[in-house]
Amino acid sequence: MEWEVVIGLEIHTQLNTKTKIFSAAATAYGADPNTQACAVDLGLPGVLPVLNKEAVAKAAMFGLAVDATINDGSVFDRKNYFYPDLPKGYQISQLAIPIVEHGKLEIALEDGSTKVVGITRAHLEEDAGKSLHEDFDGMTGIDLNRAGTPLIEIVSEPEMSSAKEAVAYMKKIHSIVQYLGICDGNMQEGSFRCDANVSVRRKGEMELGTRTETKNLNSFRFVERAINYEIERQIDVIESGGRVVQETRLYDADDDSTRTMRTKEEANDYRYFPDPDLLPVKLDADLLVQLQEQLPELPDVKQKRFCNQYGLNNDDAEQISASRDMADYFEQVVKYANGEAKMAVNWVSGELSGALNQNNLEIGQTQVSAERLAQLISRISDNTISGKIAKEVFQAMWSSDKTADQVIEEKGLQQILDIGELEAIVDKVVGENPKQAEQYLSGKDKVFGFFVGKVMQITKGKANPAQVNELLKSKLV
Ligand code: ADP
Numbered sequence: 001m002e003w004e005v006v007i008g009l010e011i012h013t014q015l016n017t018k019t020k021i022f023s024a025a026a027t028a029y030g031a032d033p034n035t036q037a038c039a040v041d042l043g044l045p046g047v048l049p050v051l052n053k054e055a056v057a058k059a060a061m062f063g064l065a066v067d068a069t070i071n072d073g074s075v076f077d078r079k080n081y082f083y084p085d086l087p088k089g090y091q092i093s094q095l096a097i098p099i100v101e102h103g104k105l106e107i108a109l110e111d112g113s114t115k116v117v118g119i120t121r122a123h124l125e126e127d128a129g130k131s132l133h134e135d136f137d138g139m140t141g142i143d144l145n146r147a148g149t150p151l152i153e154i155v156s157e158p159e160m161s162s163a164k165e166a167v168a169y170m171k172k173i174h175s176i177v178q179y180l181g182i183c184d185g186n187m188q189e190g191s192f193r194c195d196a197n198v199s200v201r202r203k204g205e206m207e208l209g210t211r212t213e214t215k216n217l218n219s220f221r222f223v224e225r226a227i228n229y230e231i232e233r234q235i236d237v238i239e240s241g242g243r244v245v246q247e248t249r250l251y252d253a254d255d256d257s258t259r260t261m262r263t264k265e266e267a268n269d270y271r272y273f274p275d276p277d278l279l280p281v282k283l284d285a286d287l288l289v290q291l292q293e294q295l296p297e298l299p300d301v302k303q304k305r306f307c308n309q310y311g312l313n314n315d316d317a318e319q320i321s322a323s324r325d326m327a328d329y330f331e332q333v334v335k336y337a338n339g340e341a342k343m344a345v346n347w348v349s350g351e352l353s354g355a356l357n358q359n360n361l362e363i364g365q366t367q368v369s370a371e372r373l374a375q376l377i378s379r380i381s382d383n384t385i386s387g388k389i390a391k392e393v394f395q396a397m398w399s400s401d402k403t404a405d406q407v408i409e410e411k412g413l414q415q416i417l418d419i420g421e422l423e424a425i426v427d428k429v430v431g432e433n434p435k436q437a438e439q440y441l442s443g444k445d446k447v448f449g450f451f452v453g454k455v456m457q458i459t460k461g462k463a464n465p466a467q468v469n470e471l472l473k474s475k476l477v
């Protein structure tokens with residue numbers, strides 16, 4: 001590879017406070033348009049913003065989780081621009097002194113190594129409203145429910161060097177803000193979205209290339225695709241003698257490409273200045289101490305603990321600890337299933353996650369509780385049923401309130417453990433298929449599978465595979 005890729009992300013994270021950052025209006029998603037926008041959010045003359053203490057605490061908590069400096073005395077600035085969904089004519093943000101600075105985050109790379117990505121800053125700001133272009137007979141509607149919703153914008157250093165790394169970084173931040181309970185993480189509803197800054201340069205060059213910024217990517221897949229598209233586009237431009245123009249671009253998921261939104265020449269001059277209605281943010285003396293105490297076990301630490309405590313491999317531990325709720329559920333299963341950790345991981349990230357995805361449910365809405373799943377796992381480990389039959393049992397459990405034992409009992413799915421009964425079936429199968437027996441004895445090992453299949457067919461999968469193998473081997477001699 002002759003080219004080096006440089007990526008920096010700006011992630012907008014909606015803080016899940018009950019009320020807005022500068023007003024008492026509710027923030028709940030999905031209300032009828034403009035039913036949750038008060039005079040402050042509408043930007044009516046004469047109103048004054050009042051800072052939401054919880055938003056400050058949540059931003060600071062994020063800072064603690066990424067080893068950052070929490071600034072006492074951060075300042076709110078007005079970022080001036082005109083847009084229909086911004087009736088005040090300015091957005092309140094933080095420029096020179098953000099609440100959080102100089103953090104860092106470790107991400108896992110594909111080759112198993114790790115890398116630390118710097119977090120330049122995370123500043124508090126208010127979200128704008130929304131323009132709605134549907135259902136208005138060619139007119140555009142403005143919904144100001146989102147106006148004033150608290151955000152932190154998390155800005156990384158330009159230190160990622162592939163789309164995969166950028167996605168790993170974004171997933172890690174996504175996981176952390178949900179661990180902290182400061183953001184619901186819902187990307188479809190826009191609670192967590194990202195702008196991707198991308199540039200390329202020839203290997204060995206010291207100066208960074210000219211970057212483009214692709215706006216408002218609200219899925220990990222879009223981030224990866226938009227970045228890869230930009231990398232190829234920029235390399236093409238330079239290799240064919242052109243120059244990359246610094247600009248803001250939009251990703252179009254329909255044809256998987258990015259296009260120009262505005263160039264540097266058209267860029268806004270935001271005329272930032274400190275908001276005279278808001279004082280610098282003085283933190284309570286004991287706020288950071290309190291937050292530090294409330295800090296939960298974070299994904300990295302949990303992952304390592306899962307490896308040590310349950311003997312999980314790194315990949316399993318990483319996958320299961322990505323979501324705090326999923327990790328808690330997993331630990332419950334292990335507890336109820338007498339420490340069957342490996343099976344618990346497989347079932348939670350396999351069948352259970354599959355069923356949740358299929359039904360568009362979160363782990364908190366699961367149809368099968370940890371205790372019920374644990375009983376199912378115990379029935380595999382005590383040889384009552386095989387892993388294959390267990391999947392059938394799971395499906396029945398998912399669509400009813402029955403326990404694993406009830407399903408096994410009702411459907412008569414217990415494994416045939418009676419060795420005499422199984423031996424009779426094996427004898428019958430071997431006796432009825434002399435040709436295949438001869439083939440096996442003359443060295444065609446593959447035919448063994450034929451016999452196993454026959455026995456499983458007759459027993460409807462209820463025979464213990466290990467016992468079947470053993471019996472067949474002793475008979476086919
Ligand atoms: P702005 O506010 O205009 O978007 P910033 O300096 O805050 O500018 O940078 C925004 C993001 O762009 C940061 O995440 C930073 O890491 C990234 N970035 C800056 N320069 C480059 C570059 N040459 N290539 C890729 N990313 C860059």
Ligand code: MG
Nearest residue numbers: 010195197213
């Ligand atoms: Mg930017």
